[in-house]
Structure formats: C-alpha cells, structure tokens
Amino acid sequence: MNISIFKIIIFSFAIFFLFIFWQGLKKNNNYDTKRLIGSRISNFQLIGMNNDDQYISEDNLKKNQFTLINFFASWCSPCRTEHKYLLNLSNKKIKLIGINFKDKKNNANNFLKELGNPYDFVGKDVDGKISILFGVYGIPESILVDSNLTVIKKIVGPIDQTQYDKILKLIQ
Amino acid sequence: MLSNIGIGLVFLVLILSFSIIYKAIFNLETSGQFIKKNIYTLSLFQTTFTILCFFTLIIGFINSDFSLINVYENSHTTKPIFYKIAGTWGNHEGSLLLWVNILVIFSYLFLVFNHTHNKKFRLYTLIFQNILILGFLFFLLLNSNPFNAIYPIPLEGLGLNPILQDPALAIHPPLLYVGFVGCSIYFSAALASLLSGYGGKLFAQSIKTWVKISWCFQTLGIIVGSIWAYYELGWGGFWFWDPVENASLLPWFAITALMHSLIVLEKRNTLYFWVIILCLLTFILSVTGTFLVRSGILNSVHTFASDPSRGIYILLFLSLMIFSSLVMFFKKYKKETYNFNLKSRETFILANNWFMAFFLITVLIGMLYPIFLDVLTNVKISVGPPFFNIVIIPLVVPFLFLMAVGPKFGWIKSQNKILHKILFLILSAVVINLFIFYFFGKYSFLSNLIFITAIFLILYLALDIKELINKKSKLELPRIISHLGFGMLVFFIGINYQFSLEEDFNLKVGGIKKIDNYEINFKNIKIKENKNYKAVIGKFKIINNKNNSVQYLDPEIRIYSNPDTLTYEAAIKTRITSDLYLTMSNVSRSEYYNIKFQNKPFMIWIWISAFMIALGGFVQLTLKKNEH
Numbered sequence: 181m182n183i184s185i186f187k188i189i190i191f192s193f194a195i196f197f198l199f200i201f202w203q204g205l206k207k208n209n210n211y212d213t214k215r216l217i218g219s220r221i222s223n224f225q226l227i228g229m230n231n232d233d234q235y236i237s238e239d240n241l242k243k244n245q246f247t248l249i250n251f252f253a254s255w256c257s258p259c260r261t262e263h264k265y266l267l268n269l270s271n272k273k274i275k276l277i278g279i280n281f282k283d284k285k286n287n288a289n290n291f292l293k294e295l296g297n298p299y300d301f302v303g304k305d306v307d308g309k310i311s312i313l314f315g316v317y318g319i320p321e322s323i324l325v326d327s328n329l330t331v332i333k334k335i336v337g338p339i340d341q342t343q344y345d346k347i348l349k350l351i352q
Numbered sequence: 353m354l355s356n357i358g359i360g361l362v363f364l365v366l367i368l369s370f371s372i373i374y375k376a377i378f379n380l381e382t383s384g385q386f387i388k389k390n391i392y393t394l395s396l397f398q399t400t401f402t403i404l405c406f407f408t409l410i411i412g413f414i415n416s417d418f419s420l421i422n423v424y425e426n427s428h429t430t431k432p433i434f435y436k437i438a439g440t441w442g443n444h445e446g447s448l449l450l451w452v453n454i455l456v457i458f459s460y461l462f463l464v465f466n467h468t469h470n471k472k473f474r475l476y477t478l479i480f481q482n483i484l485i486l487g488f489l490f491f492l493l494l495n496s497n498p499f500n501a502i503y504p505i506p507l508e509g510l511g512l513n514p515i516l517q518d519p520a521l522a523i524h525p526p527l528l529y530v531g532f533v534g535c536s537i538y539f540s541a542a543l544a545s546l547l548s549g550y551g552g553k554l555f556a557q558s559i560k561t562w563v564k565i566s567w568c569f570q571t572l573g574i575i576v577g578s579i580w581a582y583y584e585l586g587w588g589g590f591w592f593w594d595p596v597e598n599a600s601l602l603p604w605f606a607i608t609a610l611m612h613s614l615i616v617l618e619k620r621n622t623l624y625f626w627v628i629i630l631c632l633l634t635f636i637l638s639v640t641g642t643f644l645v646r647s648g649i650l651n652s653v654h655t656f657a658s659d660p661s662r663g664i665y666i667l668l669f670l671s672l673m674i675f676s677s678l679v680m681f682f683k684k685y686k687k688e689t690y691n692f693n694l695k696s697r698e699t700f701i702l703a704n705n706w707f708m709a710f711f712l713i714t715v716l717i718g719m720l721y722p723i724f725l726d727v728l729t730n731v732k733i734s735v736g737p738p739f740f741n742i743v744i745i746p747l748v749v750p751f752l753f754l755m756a757v758g759p760k761f762g763w764i765k766s767q768n769k770i771l772h773k774i775l776f777l778i779l780s781a782v783v784i785n786l787f788i789f790y791f792f793g794k795y796s797f798l799s800n801l802i803f804i805t806a807i808f809l810i811l812y813l814a815l816d817i818k819e820l821i822n823k824k825s826k827l828e829l830p831r832i833i834s835h836l837g838f839g840m841l842v843f844f845i846g847i848n849y850q851f852s853l854e855e856d857f858n859l860k861v862g863g864i865k866k867i868d869n870y871e872i873n874f875k876n877i878k879i880k881e882n883k884n885y886k887a888v889i890g891k892f893k894i895i896n897n898k899n900n901s902v903q904y905l906d907p908e909i910r911i912y913s914n915p916d917t918l919t920y921e922a923a924i925k926t927r928i929t930s931d932l933y934l935t936m937s938n939v940s941r942s943e944y945y946n947i948k949f950q951n952k953p954f955m956i957w958i959w960i961s962a963f964m965i966a967l968g969g970f971v972q973l974t975l976k977k978n979e980h
Contacts, residue, residue: 194675194678198667198671200724200727201670202664202667204649204723204726205647205667
C-alpha cells in the first residue's frame with residue numbers, strides 16, 4: 181500500500197472524527213452534578229421573566245452572602261411541595277433567585293400568585309439553556325452559592341425538611 | 353428460567369457464528385464451485401436460534417415475567433398485549449437483540465438467494481457478516497443483556513414510557529432496523545468483493561435486491577417516525593431537524609445515491625469503486641447514527657435509549673469498521689476512467705449523487721458541529737431548522753429539475769427534441785404557479801422557484817405515465833412513482849408551509865374564539881378511566897363560516913400511572929384538503945385551558961407523497977420477481 185497525501189488526509193479525518201466522538205463521550209459528565217460543587221459560576225446572566233429589560237448577573241450575586249438558585253415550573257408538581265420551604269427561606273439571611281424552566285409566562289405567574297412568591301428575582305429560561313450550565317436535567321433543582329460565587333450545595337429534586345435544615349446550617 | 357434459556361440461546365448463536373467463520377475459511381481453500389452443505393446447515397441453525405432467542409424475550413414480555421430486569425424496567429401487567437409485545441424492542445437491550453436478528457436473517461438469505469454468484473465472494477461475505485454478528489453479540493452479552501435476571505422477583509414492572517405506547521411507534525423501530533441493519537449485508541459484500549476481486553456488473557446484480565429492500569424499509573421507517581411526531585408530540589410539525597431525525601437521514605442519502613449509481617454499474621460496468629464507497633458508507637453511517645443516539649451524545653426525543661457506557665463499545669466497533677474498510681479499500685483501489693457523454697443518462701445519475709453528497713454533508717455538518725464545538729471549546733449551541741432550510745432548500749430547485757429531465761436522456765447520447773418539451777412544461781409550470789400566487793397568497797421568490805420546479809417535475813412525470821401506458825411496459829413504473837412522490841412531497845410541503853394557520857390562546861369551558869373564518873366553541877370536558885391511563889377529554893365544535901361546515905374535535909390530556917406521566921393527545925380531523933389540528937393543555941389552578949389550533953392544508957397529501965416514494969421501491973421489488 182503506497183502512501184499518498186490523499187490517503188493520509190482521509191485517515192486523519194477518520195481519526196479526528198472518532199477522537200471527537202470519544203471526547204464527546206467523556207464530555208457527558210457535564211450532566212454529572214457532583215462535579216459542580218466547589219466550582220465557581222461564570223458567565224451568569226439572567227433575564228427577568230416578566231420584563232426583558234430587567235436582568236441580573238454575577239455582580240448582583242457577589243453582593244449577597246448566600247444565594248439559592250431554584251429551578252421551577254408551573255407544570256412541575258414536586259415544585260409545589262417544596263414551595264413552602266422556599267417561602268420559609270425567604271425570611272432568612274439568604275437571597276432567592278427563581279429560574280422559570282421551559283414554561284409559559286402566564287402559567288408561571290399564576291403559579292406564583294397562587295402559592296406565593298418567595299423569590300427576590302424571577303428569571304426565565306425558556307429553552308433550558310441556562311439550566312444546562314448548571315447541570316440541571318430535571319426540576320426542581322436548587323443550587324446554593326456563596327458570595328465568591330462558589331457552589332456549596334446542590335439539591336436535586338424538591339427541598340424537604342432535611343435539606344431545609346442543612347441549608348439553614350450552611351448559611352449560619 | 354427464561355433468563356437461562358435466553359442466555360443459552362445467545363451462546364449457541366455465538367458458537368455457531370464462530371463455527372461458520374471457521375468452516376467458511378476452510379471452504380475457501382477447497383476446490384469446487386459450490387459452498388459446502390454444512391455451512392448452509394449451520395447458517396440455518398444460527399437463524400433459527402436467533403429468532404427463537406427473540407421469541408423468548410417476547411414471551412417474557414407477554415407473560416410479564418419480571419424475573420428479567422429488562423421486562424421489569426419496561427413493562428407492566430396492566431399494559432395492553434400489543435404494547436407488551438412492542439415493549440420488546442422499545443428499549444435498548446431488546447432492540448439490540450432485534451438488531452442481531454436482522455444481521456443473522458440477512459446473512460442467511462443472502463447466502464441462499466445468491467447461489468449463482470462466485471463462491472469465494474459469497475464465503476467472504478458470510479465471514480464478514482458473521483464478524484459483525486459476533487461484534488454485536490459480544491456487545492449484547494457484555495453490556496446490554498436483555499436476559500439479565502433480577503432477584504428477588506418484583507411483583508410489578510415500571511411500565512413503558514407512555515409516549516411510546518402508540519401504534520406508529522410500535523412498528524417504527526422494526527421498520528428502521530430492517531432498513532439500517534439490512535445495509536450490513538452489502539457492507540460485508542463490498543468488503544468481500546474487494547477481497548475476492550468479484551466486482552463490476554455481477555457484484556451489482558448480487559446486491560441490488562438487498563439495497564432496494566433496505567431502502568424501502570428505511571424510507572417507510574422515517575415516514576412512520578415523522579407521522580408519529582406529527583400527532584404525538586403535539587406541535588403540529590412533522591420534521592424538526594432534530595439530531596436523531598438527521599441521524600436517520602444520513603444513511604438514507606447514502607443509500608439513495610447507491611441505488612442510483614448501482615444502475616450505472618449494472619448497465620455500463622463502470623463506477624465500481626464509487627459503488628463500493630457508498631456500500632461501506634451507508635452502513636458506517638447507520639452505525640454512527642446508532643452511536644450518536646445510544647451514547648447520549650445527542651439529546652433529543654430518543655434520549656430514553658441513551659447511556660454513555662454503551663458509547664465506548666459502539667465507538668470501538670465503529671472505529672474497527674471504518675479502519676478496516678479504509679485499509680481494504682485503498683489496497684484494492686485502482687483509478688477508473690470514465691468517458692461519459694455530457695448529456696447522457698450516466699451524467700444525470702452522477703448528478704443525483706452529487707446532490708445526495710451535498711445534502712449528506714450539510715446534514716452531517718449541522719449535526720456534528722455542535723458536538724465538535726462543545727468538545728473543542730466548551731460552547732453549547734444547537735443548530736436548528738434555519739441552517740438546514742437556508743442551505744438545503746435552494747439546492748432543491750435544480751435537484752427537482754434534474755429529477756424530471758435526467759431519466760429521459762437515453763443511455764450515452766440523446767437528442768435535442770426533448771428541449772422543446774422541457775420549455776413547454778416549464779412555461780406551463782410558471783403559469784400554474786402564477787395562478788396559485790395570484791389567487792391564494794404571496795410568497796417569496798425562492799418559494800416561487802420551488803413551486804415552479806415541483807410542478808414542472810409533476811407535469812413531466814404525468815407525461816411519462818402517458819407514454820408508459822402507450823408502451824405497455826412496466827419497467828419505468830417504479831422510478832416514476834418514486835420521483836412523482838418526491839415532486840408532490842416538495843409541492844405539498846411548500847403549500848402547507850405557506851398557507852398554514854396557527855393560533856395559541858386560552859379558553860375555558862363554554863368559551864368561544866374566532867380566528868379568520870373559524871369559530872371555536874369549547875363545549876365540555878369529560879373524564880374517562882382507561883386500562884392504563886386516565887383521560888381528560890375536551891369537546892370542541894369548530895364552525896367554518898366560509899362553507900358553514902361543522903367539525904367536532906376532542907383533544908385529550910392523558911394521565912398515565914405507570915410511570916406517572918402527562919401526555920397531550922392532539923385531536924386531528926384529516927380531510928382531503930386540510931387537517932384541523934387542536935391540542936389542549938391545562939393551565940394549573942385555573943379554569944382556563946391553553947389551546948393550540950392549527951389548520952394545515954394538504955397534510956394528508958404530504959404523507960401520501962412520502963408513501964409513494966417508498967411504494968416505488970416496493971413496486972420495483974415485485975417487478976423483479978415477475979421477471980424471474
């Protein structure tokens with residue numbers, strides 16, 4: 181088999197493709213939420229749910245000692261069960277940011293009107309892109325960050341009494 | 353119990369594969385024109401045991417034998433029997449067993465039906481096919497065994513994902529599998545042809561039936577998937593350029609190109625190496641698609657079937673396939689000389705190939721670019737319909753034109769007489785298009801071109817049919833049906849796209865909403881208990897003020913219990929001229945429901961056209977039988 185430039189190109193292409201696929205497989209762990217704890221949030225920007233002109237970014241989060249970012253949607257029934265804990269938290273030394281996940285604006289507003297609005301800011305994530313950044317694959321999910329924007333806790337699924345107590349302990 | 357029988361059968365098939373390879377290698381050396389009897393026998397046993405193995409799993413599903421993890425995870429006692437059976441291939445492990453079944457069955461049929469062909473070529477094909485079978489059997493045993501047992505035996509299963517409990521989706525995987533896995537046989541045959549030197553015309557004859565069969569099933573499988581998306585996903589669309597849909601299109605482009613260039617190879621004994629490339633590419637793309645879907649690299653409707661750990665294995669196997677193909681191909685490759693007349697039919701068939709290659713590369717780039725970007729730069733993007741529409745649609749114009757004109761150019765040379773006919777038909781198409789444009793609404797310049805060429809193709813083929821009836825020859829019929837189907841498909845998609853009506857609004861029971869000349873009355877709500885779900889059924893009266901017709905639509909919200917899921921069933925009223933499409937979803941804690949109402953003109957014709965494309969292939973298969 182004599183070597184020609186053409187063959188080398190074809191083989192390199194094949195190797196490149198397969199290499200990317202292989203790397204892609206490893207990449208998959210950005211859905212692994214454990215990795216996120218201890219890492220810092222970057223490129224964070226959130227647009228208000230009811231007003232496109234309103235937005236918050238990293239700088240706003242830095243001012244808070246602790247921030248709980250909560251992903252919710254009106255169509256998500258576990259979100260209802262965790263809501264009372266969020267309402268309790270809203271009186272504590274912690275800022276709450278709600279991210280409305282793949283939802284309709286009207287439904288989300290009705291949801292908050294009915295159950296109460298615990299959030300200091302409600303942002304939207306209509307296509308679920310921001311949630312990918314946080315490794316969210318199902319809601320509800322909540323992420324607790326400190327003033328350095330380091331993730332100190334991640335709660336997959338609804339917040340219950342034990343998780344609630346843990347959060348209180350962490351923000352003492 | 354069932355677990356042991358299943359695993360036992362898998363091992364038996366494994367041993368048979370090894371012995372077939374062993375016997376075949378020995379048979380290669382011996383003189384004589386015929387393949388030894390015992391190879392046939394072994395192959396027959398292999399096929400029988402593989403099918404039995406699959407039936408064992410089906411029995412597990414029918415009897416809800418939860419001692420199998422696979423049944424426990426994907427079935428439930430309250431499921432209707434039909435979906436219990438369909439559940440067999442509605443999951444990764446079961447579908448892999450179906451995959452192995454098709455590999456084995458095709459292997460056997462190819463061995464039996466090609467007895468007139470060269471012995472060495474057939475033996476090599478058998479060897480390569482069995483290497484593929486072994487590869488997938490090991491995958492099945494090591495990573496995805498459908499017969500894994502669970503203890504203690506659970507009392508109840510977890511249930512099948514409700515959106516998969518649907519007749520179209522029950523037959524979608526088997527169709528696609530015959531289509532995609534069927535390609536394996538001419539992948540093996542292509543490698544065998546390179547090794548044995550059995551090429552040219554005869555090679556084309558040996559594989560053409562198999563190419564046609566897999567093409568027909570791929571086409572059908574893609575259509576059924578699309579129909580399912582139309583009525584089940586509740587968006588009213590039928591093609592989303594979703595990564596998984598794209599993954600299914602890639603081999604389809606390759607195989608369509610292959611079908612056309614095979615004609616040239618058979619008739620003119622040229623393009624041999626190009627045909628070989630396409631044979632190899634079609635199956636490699638099928639496996640690539642499987643890899644992308646099953647490994648979870650791509651996220652889409654099919655993510656239910658994904659798991660990264662499977663990825664490594666399929667990737668390893670894929671690499672092996674690609675490199676062995678490349679090495680063998682370059683070892684045997686010799687430059688061919690082509691001397692085609694520029695106006696001959698071969699040129700037009702090659703033109704088809706260039707278009708197919710272009711479509712393939714476009715879709716490949718659109719599909720892989722986000723993965724590459726993510727791996728190399730950590731940026732996540734998704735490539736959506738705008739990209740594909742911008743790149744692909746303009747090219748459809750010359751493609752349609754050539755589809756009409758190409759086949760009519762005689763082999764090698766042709767006369768200028770056809771030019772008059774073309775000019776006349778283009779003129780007619782322009783007039784018809786002007787008529788639509790003037791009476792029904794305005795659309796862009798590009799849409800005008802699309803309509804004109806689509807109408808041109810339809811008219812051209814209508815004349816072909818007339819000619820066909822005069823000549824009383826059926827030879828051209830399959831081509832005409834498929835090409836006509838394609839022309840109509842583009843035309844009706846265009847019409848549908850331009851003249852669809854879509855409206856999103858909230859309505860409570862008793863409410864009335866007026867849109868254009870439609871009046872939508874929300875009559876009432878009923879709750880119905882079914883075997884495996886509870887349904888909230890709305891009743892809507894749709895009055896069309898234009899012709900005073902009344903239609904009733906009843907969309908459903910289904911609450912499935914195993915597993916707990918909500919699905920929204922669209923209510924669709926299909927008529928010859930348009931589909932009324934209505935979905936309803938609940939707005940939580942409110943008496944209002946969110947309603948999506950659509951009027952989609954000529955929807956049924958899109959399906960009819962698409963089925964015509966596949967029908968052409970099936971007609972050709974039956975024609976061939978009659979000739980023998």
